[in-house]
Amino acid sequence: MAKEQHAYEEFMKGLWRENPVFVQVLGLCPLLAVTNSAINGLAMGLASFFVLLGSSILVSLLKSYIPKQVRISCFIIIIATFVTVVDYSLAAAMPVIHKELGAFIPLIVCNCLILGRMEAFASRNTLRMSIADAFGMGAGFLFALVALGGVREILGVGELFGISLFGPNFEPWVIMILPPGGFITLGVMLLYFNWVEEKKNKLDKQLAAEAGVN
Amino acid sequence: MSEDKIEQVAGAEEPSPARLIGTLAIAGLLSGVIIIAIYLVTFETIKENKARELRESVFRVIPDVTKMQKLLLKEGKLVVSYEEEKGEEPIYAGYDESGKFMGYAIPSDGPGFADTISVLYGYRPADRKVIGMWILASRETPGLGDKIYKDAKFVADFDDLAIEPPIVATKKGKKKPNEIDAITGATISSVAVVRIINKGNDYWVSKLPEPGSEPVYIEVTPPPSEAGEAKAQ
Numbered sequence: 001m002a003k004e005q006h007a008y009e010e011f012m013k014g015l016w017r018e019n020p021v022f023v024q025v026l027g028l029c030p031l032l033a034v035t036n037s038a039i040n041g042l043a044m045g046l047a048s049f050f051v052l053l054g055s056s057i058l059v060s061l062l063k064s065y066i067p068k069q070v071r072i073s074c075f076i077i078i079i080a081t082f083v084t085v086v087d088y089s090l091a092a093a094m095p096v097i098h099k100e101l102g103a104f105i106p107l108i109v110c111n112c113l114i115l116g117r118m119e120a121f122a123s124r125n126t127l128r129m130s131i132a133d134a135f136g137m138g139a140g141f142l143f144a145l146v147a148l149g150g151v152r153e154i155l156g157v158g159e160l161f162g163i164s165l166f167g168p169n170f171e172p173w174v175i176m177i178l179p180p181g182g183f184i185t186l187g188v189m190l191l192y193f194n195w196v197e198e199k200k201n202k203l204d205k206q207l208a209a210e211a212g213v214n
Numbered sequence: 215m216s217e218d219k220i221e222q223v224a225g226a227e228e229p230s231p232a233r234l235i236g237t238l239a240i241a242g243l244l245s246g247v248i249i250i251a252i253y254l255v256t257f258e259t260i261k262e263n264k265a266r267e268l269r270e271s272v273f274r275v276i277p278d279v280t281k282m283q284k285l286l287l288k289e290g291k292l293v294v295s296y297e298e299e300k301g302e303e304p305i306y307a308g309y310d311e312s313g314k315f316m317g318y319a320i321p322s323d324g325p326g327f328a329d330t331i332s333v334l335y336g337y338r339p340a341d342r343k344v345i346g347m348w349i350l351a352s353r354e355t356p357g358l359g360d361k362i363y364k365d366a367k368f369v370a371d372f373d374d375l376a377i378e379p380p381i382v383a384t385k386k387g388k389k390k391p392n393e394i395d396a397i398t399g400a401t402i403s404s405v406a407v408v409r410i411i412n413k414g415n416d417y418w419v420s421k422l423p424e425p426g427s428e429p430v431y432i433e434v435t436p437p438p439s440e441a442g443e444a445k446a447q
Contacts, residue, residue: 036356067229067237074241081245088252092259095267099351156357174357 007132014136020113021144021186022193027113030104031145032182038161041149043097045142047090047105051082052114052141056134059122066123075118076109083108113141144189151185152176272306275336275346276317277373279308281431285318287421292429305418308336309431317345318422322414326406329353331362333410335372337418339425344381344411347372352403359403368397368404377415383408 020026030048035041055078059066066074087105090098098105108114117137122130153159156176158166175181272282284304286295295304306319317338323330331354336346349363361368375381376391383396383404396404423429 065237067234069229070234070238073238077238077241077245081248084249085252088256088260092256092263095260095263172357177356 007128010129010132011136011139014133014138014140015143016140019140019144019193020137021141022189023197024113025190026116027111027141028186030107030111031148032179032186034101034104035145035149035152035182036156036177037153037159038146038149039097040100041145041147042142043090043094044101044104045138045145047086047101048108048111048114048145049138049142050086051079051108052117052138053131053134054082055079055114055118056122056130057127059118060125060127060130063123071123072115072119075115075123079114079118080109113137148182148185148189152181156181268306271334271348271350272308272319274348275319275334276308276338277336277345278310279316280311281309281313282306282319283309283429283431285429290421292421292423294429294432307429307431313431315428315430318418320414320418321350322410322417324406324410324413326352326354327359327400327402328355331403331406331410333407333414335411335414337377337415339419339422339428342377342419344372344375344377344415347407347411349407354400354403359400361397361400362403362407365397368395371395372411377412377419380412380415381408 014020018024021028021031027048030044034044055075058078059075062074083106086108087098090101090105117133121133125133150160153161154165155173156178158164158170158172173181176185269282273279283306284295285292285307286304292305303321305321308316308319310316317336319334319336321332321334323332325331329352331352332350334348334350335344337343338345347369352360352362354360354362363369371388371394374391375394379392382390382393383401384393385396385398385401388395394404394408
């Protein structure tokens, strides 16, 4: 039971408390590049999720066989293999999305989030925990991509997942789907997360102080 | 827990170079096998996707077309080609249900505002007119430059367009049969599309056979790899 709790904790850690984008600020290159629509964010998020999960499982299983001197090379080989699998599968199954995401699918190889999780977590933890961690971090990254893509698409095109929201009289705020819009949206979101964090710390301090008085 | 593990690893005996090389070699080998496997599994589908995309584009730029064939310029003559030939610039001929020649679909590309724009456009030699335009690939600014394919009115301007004198993009409202309306806010992209089509015309129009003597549609028993495509037609 205690173990169940622990795995759940690892999952929530990635999804929210240590969200790879909003808290750790990792993997920003694909994040900013492909989130000009929610569907692109979703596709990129799912691709990264699959690569992260697959690599985590493999690295966790093989960790005792990989000498530490060549571990990074091995992680990269494992990650690159999964990325190639995703790349070809997407090209075969969803050519339109594949064309839209372009060079950013192969570039998942150098997403620091994925290599970071291999080095910091999967290579040091049990299979079970690594899967929980990959699920959490993958879901957190996916959430960030879709959130950013959604906000930018709503403001920049007036649509969400290609469905028009405001009718023909809406004047789209074009800058939101251009690169500056990505930085602005991400900045506002980081501001919010930091504000929440600060508020929580204050509350914790206050509670601690009160407990001390009592 | 994790810290214990690190100590353990650090305290372990240094592995021999052979072991390091062996590990990487095995990793590389397995990776190679997996990549080749996925390549082989998806190859046919990806090829079909590309062929279908091309066919749909050709059908889009030449109206009322139901069949097409690829043509290559060989020694100044257009010949039908089924093989994948690298380095040769192909064009496509479209035919209606009865096999009557309807027009050429000519690919052409050139610099746009952001990156190379690839255009496929329909050309009817009988009255020397551009009869349709479709953007195959572009990285123009979303919301502005991408109107060259998202703006239905701009695309429709190419449905009936004289090519002599060369096509001109105007901002003052088109009046002549060789003019199109440039998109407000995307003048560079609009002009680029026009320039790309003019470039295609410069290269191809003089090389095309006399109207009436176009290559006829050949109902083929295609090589095995093209079987799926022929069925779809």
